[in-house]
Amino acid sequence: MDQRISFITLAVRDLERTHAFYVDGLGWTPELFVPGEVLMIRTGEHLVLSLWAEAGFEAEVGPVRRGEGIVPITIAHNVRTEDEVDAVLEVARAAGADPVTAAERRDWGGYTGYFADPDGFRWEIAVNPSPIGELVLPD
CATH class of the missing domain: 3.10.180.10 (2,3-Dihydroxybiphenyl 1,2-Dioxygenase, domain 1)
Incomplete structure (x- = not known):
């Protein structure tokens, strides 16, 4: 297996709010945006930050842990x-x-x-x- 990371995928509660923060607020350029589903932003030569609506994330990956504290x-x-x-x-x-x-x-x-x-x-x-x-x- 090659020693590299291709995507970092984070489940987000409100994709449109996330889009507003990263694209409108931070000024980042999306590579792909499917409203209600996913926002993908190239963050390195071979690295994409994938911000995935929580429902789609859970359907594919499994239940999201919820609770107090900071995501680790x-x-x-x-x-x-x-x-x-x-x-x-x-x-x-x-x-x-x-x-x-x-x-x-x-x-x-x-x-x-x-x-x-x-x-x-x-x-x-x-x-x-x-x-x-x-x-x-x-x-």
């Missing part, structure tokens, strides 16, 4: 500078992200902050000064 996953968007971290967090705030946490320097040497999309999925906006951090940045 984060999605990271790495940038080169601390100013870029702050700028992306501000774009997310303007798009309606809630909550948005201010970035801070972390014990491991990075600078990160978080925002939540309309379904509560947490996005980490980060500068990671290590070699692995450089690996994930575009040329």
